[in-house]
Amino acid sequence: MNDLSLTAFVITSSIKVLTVFSVLLASVALMTLVERRLAGFIQDRLGPNRVGPFGILQPAADGIKNILKEETMPGTANRFFFVLAPALAIVPGVMTFAVVPFAAPLPTPWGTVGMVIADIPIGILYILALSSLGVYGLFLAGWASNNKYAFLGGLRSASQMVSYEVALGLSIIPVLMLAGNVTLTEIIWQQQQLGFWYILPLSLAFILFVISAFAETNRLPFDLPEAESELVTGYHTEYSGMKFSMFFIAEYSHILTASALMATLFLGGWSIPFWSGDHLFWHDGMLISGFTAAGEPMAAQGAWWTTLLTFLSFAVKTAFFIGVFMWVRWTLPRFRYDQVMHLGWKVMLPVALAYVMLVAATILVLDQVGVEGFLFGAILTAVSAACTGVFVFVVDSDRLISGSSVSGTDRAVRSPVRQVRRPALEPRAGSGVNP
Amino acid sequence: MAATVKVMRRPDPGETSYIRATLKGMALTFKHMVNPDKVTLQYPEEQPDLSPRWRGTHRMEVHADGRPKCVACGLCPTICPANCIRLVGGEDDQGNRYPIVYEIDEFRCIFCGMCQEVCPVEAIHVGVHFENAEYTRDRFVYDLDRLMEQDHPTTLLWDPSDPRSE
Numbered sequence: 001m002n003d004l005s006l007t008a009f010v011i012t013s014s015i016k017v018l019t020v021f022s023v024l025l026a027s028v029a030l031m032t033l034v035e036r037r038l039a040g041f042i043q044d045r046l047g048p049n050r051v052g053p054f055g056i057l058q059p060a061a062d063g064i065k066n067i068l069k070e071e072t073m074p075g076t077a078n079r080f081f082f083v084l085a086p087a088l089a090i091v092p093g094v095m096t097f098a099v100v101p102f103a104a105p106l107p108t109p110w111g112t113v114g115m116v117i118a119d120i121p122i123g124i125l126y127i128l129a130l131s132s133l134g135v136y137g138l139f140l141a142g143w144a145s146n147n148k149y150a151f152l153g154g155l156r157s158a159s160q161m162v163s164y165e166v167a168l169g170l171s172i173i174p175v176l177m178l179a180g181n182v183t184l185t186e187i188i189w190q191q192q193q194l195g196f197w198y199i200l201p202l203s204l205a206f207i208l209f210v211i212s213a214f215a216e217t218n219r220l221p222f223d224l225p226e227a228e229s230e231l232v233t234g235y236h237t238e239y240s241g242m243k244f245s246m247f248f249i250a251e252y253s254h255i256l257t258a259s260a261l262m263a264t265l266f267l268g269g270w271s272i273p274f275w276s277g278d279h280l281f282w283h284d285g286m287l288i289s290g291f292t293a294a295g296e297p298m299a300a301q302g303a304w305w306t307t308l309l310t311f312l313s314f315a316v317k318t319a320f321f322i323g324v325f326m327w328v329r330w331t332l333p334r335f336r337y338d339q340v341m342h343l344g345w346k347v348m349l350p351v352a353l354a355y356v357m358l359v360a361a362t363i364l365v366l367d368q369v370g371v372e373g374f375l376f377g378a379i380l381t382a383v384s385a386a387c388t389g390v391f392v393f394v395v396d397s398d399r400l401i402s403g404s405s406v407s408g409t410d411r412a413v414r415s416p417v418r419q420v421r422r423p424a425l426e427p428r429a430g431s432g433v434n435p
Numbered sequence: 436m437a438a439t440v441k442v443m444r445r446p447d448p449g450e451t452s453y454i455r456a457t458l459k460g461m462a463l464t465f466k467h468m469v470n471p472d473k474v475t476l477q478y479p480e481e482q483p484d485l486s487p488r489w490r491g492t493h494r495m496e497v498h499a500d501g502r503p504k505c506v507a508c509g510l511c512p513t514i515c516p517a518n519c520i521r522l523v524g525g526e527d528d529q530g531n532r533y534p535i536v537y538e539i540d541e542f543r544c545i546f547c548g549m550c551q552e553v554c555p556v557e558a559i560h561v562g563v564h565f566e567n568a569e570y571t572r573d574r575f576v577y578d579l580d581r582l583m584e585q586d587h588p589t590t591l592l593w594d595p596s597d598p599r600s601e
Contacts, residue, residue, distance in 0.1 A: 045474060
């Protein structure tokens with residue numbers, strides 16, 4: 001995957017790990033501020049703007065406050081798991097980013113350095129595996145606190161994340177089928193080669209992925225594990241100080257990774273639209289920019305400014321999705337628990353399954369007919385657009401938020417006004433005070 | 436008054452959805468996000484507009500020669516519903532009554548403004564003022580000197596013939 005010597009590889013990898021880790025944590029700190037300021041703007045307020053210019057030092061102030069705060073330890077908590085849980089929550093959140101490519105390969109005097117920490121061939125599987133581990137931190141926190149609210153929050157987080165992982169995995173499958181690979185660098189390369197970002201040919205997969213990503217990161221409208229109106233704050237009710245802060249760092253790094261994944265899987269990752277200068281890919285040990293008509297790979301050389309531009313492109317796309325995460329949070333109220341489960345198992349799962357089948361069939365037919373290139377993407381885009389239309393206007397229609405004991409298709413619930421006839425209250429003879 | 440029941444109309448079939456409704460909501464929140472008219476008051480720099488009838492901490496009116504206008508008639512401690520005014524009156528050689536001790540416990544005060552209403556010589560007033568922070572609790576018992584030093588505007592009394600102060 002690269003032409004570096006072992007020493008250069010170790011050194012560049014260490015630098016990349018340190019840089020990405022610091023940038024990740026700095027972004028998480030900034031996101032807490034952006035979230036609060038955005039919340040302010042949406043609610044016609046200003047948000048925190050006092051600490052430093054535009055409030056930029058507010059996260060530092062929050063961090064100092066949280067470190068200096070007393071750490072409480074509930075008397076009945078399971079000490080070992082109570083301390084372990086925040087670490088278990090934060091580690092997968094931070095580690096997942098390791099396989100996300102964030103820029104085009106950078107040429108250095110010692111060889112070309114890929115701008116991804118670990119370009120491992122199992123890319124997406126690694127992300128799915130690690131993000132599933134995140135549920136242990138939340139669930140252990142809820143269980144070890146020995147608090148009924150925390151426990152309920154932990155239970156909800158476990159069931160919710162397990163349920164939506166199914167839809168998440170199924171919504172990624174069309175991407176894998178189209179790219180023919182699970183490596184994220186190759187998925188970007190295939191999007192560049194196709195000339196379509198996968199958001200177009202796989203629009204419904206994108207919608208399903210976004211919805212399940214919201215549920216996986218426990219963000220509104222799926223933040224039932226926290227649900228402050230019912231569960232105090234859910235699984236981290238008993239936590240204080242820096243341990244509490246670690247759950248937040250975990251949540252925000254999950255958001256960051258989910259946004260980076262949306263950008264990578266569906267918006268071409270670091271690629272810049274309508275420009276082929278950033279087409280760079282490791283193919284059989286050499287960096288290529290594409291194939292000639294005869295199928296010969298064309299050798300390519302990166303440039304530092306290409307790396308910089310592609311990194312900016314990636315940052316813009318990721319920041320956009322982070323913004324959407326926050327925007328939705330301050331728009332929607334929280335779902336009820338049974339609605340979350342209904343949506344996950346009865347809507348998302350069948351739709352995702354059907355869509356996987358449809359995309360597979362379309363790709364198979366197009367391959368058999370021999371359609372390639374732009375036409376291939378265009379036909380797939382049309383098919384997906386039709387599916388999205390059906391999903392948005394037919395499947396997602398006429399769904400009434402009904403009582404948990406009544407199904408949404410019950411006629412009695414649908415009728416505009418339920419007329420309940422009660423016998424008129426008649427004054428009983430002999431009992432009243434009336435003359 | 437009879438209780439009234441508001442009957443909410445159930446949405447008609449076809450009116451409801453998740454995704455389209457979410458997008459509609461997001462459009463609304465976006466409008467507010469870019470709306471430049473924020474309600475936040477940048478407090479220490481910007482001061483709120485207080486009503487002229489705002490009843491805050493007291494001040495004692497002073498004669499031109501620096502004596503308090505109070506004649507120690509004892510009406511304000513009598514009327515005070517919170518019993519927060521302590522007054523010890525005295526009399527000088529000419530027979531003028533004056534307050535020897537005049538203290539208001541601003542913690543006990545409920546800022547009803549009755550002391551101002553009842554005062555025959557318009558000496559004690561509640562004021563248009565709210566920044567009263569102190570470091571110790573005993574600083575909240577305002578003595579006569581402190582009351583005379585206050586320089587914030589006094590509260591406009593409610594006039595029954597002009598209930599909206601027009």
